[in-house]
Amino acid sequence: MKSSKTVLLLMVGLALSWGLGLTAAVAKPIKIGILGPMSFTQGEGHWNGATMAAEEINATGGITVGDEKRLIELVKVDTNEFLSIPDATNAMEMAVSRHKVDFLMGGFRTEAVLVMQDIAMESKTIFIGCGAAHPKLCTRVMDDYDTYKYWFRLTPINSSFLGKVDFILLGTAGAIIKQQLGIEKVKVAIVAEKAAWADPIVAAAEKTIPEKMGMEVVGVWRPSPVATDCSAELAAIQRAGAQIVFTTFSSSVGLTFAKQMGELKIPAAPVGINVEAQKSGFWEATNGAGNYVLTINTYAPVKITDKTIPFYNKYKELYKEAPNYTAGTHDAIQILAQAIKNAGTIKADNVVTELEKIEFIAASGKVKFDKSHDVTWGPDYVTALGTQWQDGEMKCVWPYGWEGVTYEGSVPFKLPPWMVEYWKK
Amino acid sequence: MRIVVAYTRRMLKILRSEVLVLPSRVAVLVFVIAILALPLVTQDYYILRIMILTSIFAILAASWDLLSGFTGQMNFGHALFFGVSAYVTALLNLNLGFPPYFSIPLGAMGAVLTGLIVGIPCLRLKGSYLALTTLAFPIILMGIVFAIPGITGGELGLSGLTKLTGSRVNDYYVTSILMLVLGGIMWKITDSNTGIILHAIREDEVAARAAGINTTRYKLLAFCLSGFFAGIAGGLYAHFMRLAGPSTLEIGLSFQVIIWSVFGGMVSIYGPIAGVYILNPFMEVLRVILDNFPSLPEMRMFIFAALVLLTLRFMPEGLIPWLRDKVETECPRCKVRNVAFRRSCRICNAAMT
The missing domain is CATH 3.40.50.2300 (Response regulator)
Incomplete structure (x- = not known):
């Protein structure tokens, strides 16, 4: 009898704590898929840059979305794109349909990025390219805006x-x-x-x-x-x-x-x-x-903006190497966070509108996307x-x-x- | 109505007396049903994508077996047929607006032509010389692709092709039904008189020639047939991925085809198909498992290589023939296969010793 009372008490306690837990639950994190050949330097750059940015933003409570703060959850997506294009597309599909990522960034080999871009566009997921330089990735936005408007390129500047x-x-x-x-x-x-x-x-x-x-x-x-x-x-x-x-x-x-x-x-x-x-x-x-x-x-210990030297030094301290241009995922996450904040939602169409308007001081320079959603190059922007x-x-x-x-x-x-x-x- | 009943009865009779008597045939039946029923169970885009690519590569692997397994024309550059068809399909689709049901067969015809072009100089070569020569062709074509980027798209390839069909489920049915049909046709070819001649060429070409067989013609036929089926796979790939790029000609793909076929079991058609259906999804299962251990992503290729090596060490004939020999035995008198536990042959009643 005594033991059954103890069990009952425990159950009530558990139920209460669960209920309290629910009320105090934090908002659902924003999932960002980081795409890259993770066994290679390029993929490591993607991941390291993104990790650094996510930790910095999460330390401040997360991204402001309307009235709430939402943490960033990164999903590491090994595309293996140097060795296999089908592997890259499978990984991309997994990120989109299984992990249900809200945003995507990274990519390196243009042939693979072209196919991955199609998958992202089909699912209307914003994909910020940080690796492939070919202009064609952005001319697609001009040719078919409604389909490809979810694509933006941040690094490197186009070829x-x-x-x-x-x-x-x-x-x-x-x-x-x-x-x-x-x-x-x-x-x-x-x-x-x-x-x-x-x-x-x-x-x-x-x-x-x-x-x-x-x-x-x-x-x-x-x-x-x-x-x-x-x-x-x-x-x-x-x-x-x-x-x-x-x-x-x-x-x-x-x-x-x-x-x-x-x-x-x-x-x-x-x-x-x-x-x-x-x-x-x-x-x-x-x-x-x-x-x-x-x-x-792309990066060097000079004051391109106020953010460049702190980013460069912290990256070097954490990963024992200088950031390469795939580490542009760091800037990409920060720009995305600002666009989400401005939009007040993570709905892709609203965020696209904000990304099109944004002028953001990033570690690589002042970022503004042109009509083809390519990063603007020039003396006042990224050089x-x-x-x-x-x-x-x-x-x-x-x-x-x-x-x-x-x-x-x-x-x-x-x-x-x-x-x-x-x-x- | 009577005809339907009669056919159903006949089907059931065949099922009972020809299919259900052998585990390998039951396995094929289950496989076909599972393939056709998959979208009823799940329409997960990720799973369907893997299975679509698996079906495409299964056609490719079986076509390699037709040429290299049955005819013994060791082809180390099978990606050539795949790539040629992918590019021809893409060019027809992008420049002339041909829909997939025209561009894919025409792409495959391009691969047949390539089979002829490659086959003629290769006819006089054998063994490692033939293997090395065939290896050179996709490399040459890759050079051509890079040399005329205005037509081939160079390093980027040709992108933006029309989708294979409008939906993922339809893509799945088109590729998997084509895989089943083409796999069946290839199997039938190997089981026909032509197949026996191809087999004879592999075993002893001089003897085949002495028997009055024009081996040159049959070897060329093997190159063209293999090219056609590989070409269908290439065309399907180009439309499904919406891209035909240099990766379709890479040496890695040619070797991948050999790994799938040898793993599944050469000289069988169904062995390479099974090899692709095991290894391709297995790599994705590994991806899902290793996702939970972020520090170990590079283990995927290592596990894959270890599995293939172990299989070939203990099952040198390939996985499927090894499994079949475990569950089925051949009658010493009439050579018909029986389930392993039978004491007498199901046909001639001879003792199964």
């Missing part, structure tokens, strides 16, 4: 603008060489890895450099993306008398090339795209031979950066006076001293 920045960097280096070394017609060696994505850049460079930039192209070299020796190319470049090596590398050859170029003290300045040089481990990986390598970048390795530190050297823009903490571009010595003789 047309990346190309522009690439040539601006080349022009800047050319002007400095002219001025410092007194060379009238600067000679440029085009070196691009043998990959399809580099082909249009090479074609544009061959045309633009002599015709529009007043420089001379001394040759085109196309090493394998996984070459482990570039000494033959470097010897030929030196013989050709190039003062600038215009690089286009996304693979490991960028490391080999930069290392050997420094070791052989080739009298030329490496300028262009070198994804390996965007990584904080580049200096150690080249044993310091990667000094003076200049590459396009991208040119970073150069200078004695073990990644320094921002561009924009430096470009269209009146110089970010605090930027330094002038430096020519390798052995190059100056060689050409001044």
Whole structure:
């Protein structure tokens, strides 16, 4: 009898506490699916950036939605998109239909993102791209607004603008060489890895450099993306008398090339795209031979906005590496939080309207989406950066006076001293 | 009405005397019913997507078995047929506005033509030389794809194709019924006189030629037939994914087809189909399980590889033939298969020793 009373009391207690729990229950969290190849650096960047932003926002109580605060719940979606497109689409479908995510961000390989974009649009889920640069992802918004309006791209700037920045960097280096070394017609060696994505850049460079930039192209070299020796190319470049090596590398050859170029003290300045040089481990990986390598970048410890340096330093402290452009998920979550706050709801159509209107100061610059829902590039908005390795530190050297823009903490571009010595003789 | 009753009776009789007597046939029947009934149980988009892709890849794997398993023409570049058809389908759909029911068969015809083009230079090659040559073709085509981005879309591929059908359930029925029908046709081909000749070519081509068989013609036929079925799979894939990109030509896909087929059991048609139906959803089950252990996502490929290796170590003929041999035995006199526990043959009554 006594035991049955105890059981009854326990049951009543449980029921009461459950009831109280219900009344005190927090609002349902907002689920954000983070898409990326999670076994690769790119996916890690997506996840790390998003985790950092979610923790920061959750520490303040969450995202303001109308009268309530809702926490962010991240869903890690390993798309494995480098190895399998069907795998990527399955993962995307799982995020949408199983995890029932409210928003999506990330993606990297354009071929996979195109299909994932279709799945997101079909389910009318907002998808903020942080990885794929191809303009086609955004031209779809212009072509069929009603279907593709849920797509926005935040990082990187699209490949047309990346190309522009690439040539601006080349022009800047050319002007400095002219001025410092007194060379009238600067000679440029085009070196691009043998990959399809580099082909249009090479074609544009061959045309633009002599015709529009007043420089001379001394040759085109196309090493394998996984070459482990570039000494033959470097010897030929030196013989050709190039003062600038215009690089286009996304693979490991960028490391080999930069290392050997420094070791052989080739009298030329490496300028262009070198994804390996965007990584904080580049200096150690080249044993310091990667000094003076200049590459396009997204983040650097300069004051693009008030948020850049705190973000850069915290990211580096937490993950022991510099953020790459896939870590743009950090900005994406913050922008999304602001848009949700403005909309007062998480309904996709309302949030789309707010995202279209938003002007947000993010770590990568002032973000405003254009008509095609692409991030706006320009002196007052997101510019991208040119970073150069200078004695073990990644320094921002561009924009430096470009269209009146110089970010605090930027330094002038430096020519390798052995190059100056060689050409001044 | 009488005709219906008569046919029903005949069907039931066949069911009782031909299907229910063997576990493998019962398994096929259950499989067909399960495939057709799945949307009645669930219409979950995620599950249907996996099953649609599984059906498409099952056609592809069975078509590889037709060429490499039955005819012995070891093809390491089977993605070529898949990719060619995907691109042809996409071009017809995007440029000429052909609907899927025209663009897919025409895409498959493109793959048949490719089968002819590839088959002719490969006829004189055997074994590893043939395998390496076939491996080269999708790589060559990939080069062409990148060389003419204006037509092929280059690295991005061709996207924005018309949807296969209007709904996911319809997509499911189209792909799974096509898989069942085409799988049945391929099985029938291998069971026909042509199939026996293909088998003979694999076992001893010189002997087949000595018997008056034009082996060249039959080998070309095998390339074209295999190309056609793989082409249907490629066309379905392009319309379902709404994309035909370089990934349809990747070496990884060619090897994936071989893994599925060898795992399920070569020289059977149903073995590769079963292989895809086991391994493809298994990878997704692993995804769901490993989702609960966020620190272990990279284990997925490792578990997959370990499973395939263990299966091949202990079941070198493949999973399905191994299972079939466990539950069925062959009559020593009339060679008809019987359920393993029978003491006498169901046909000739000979003792099953």
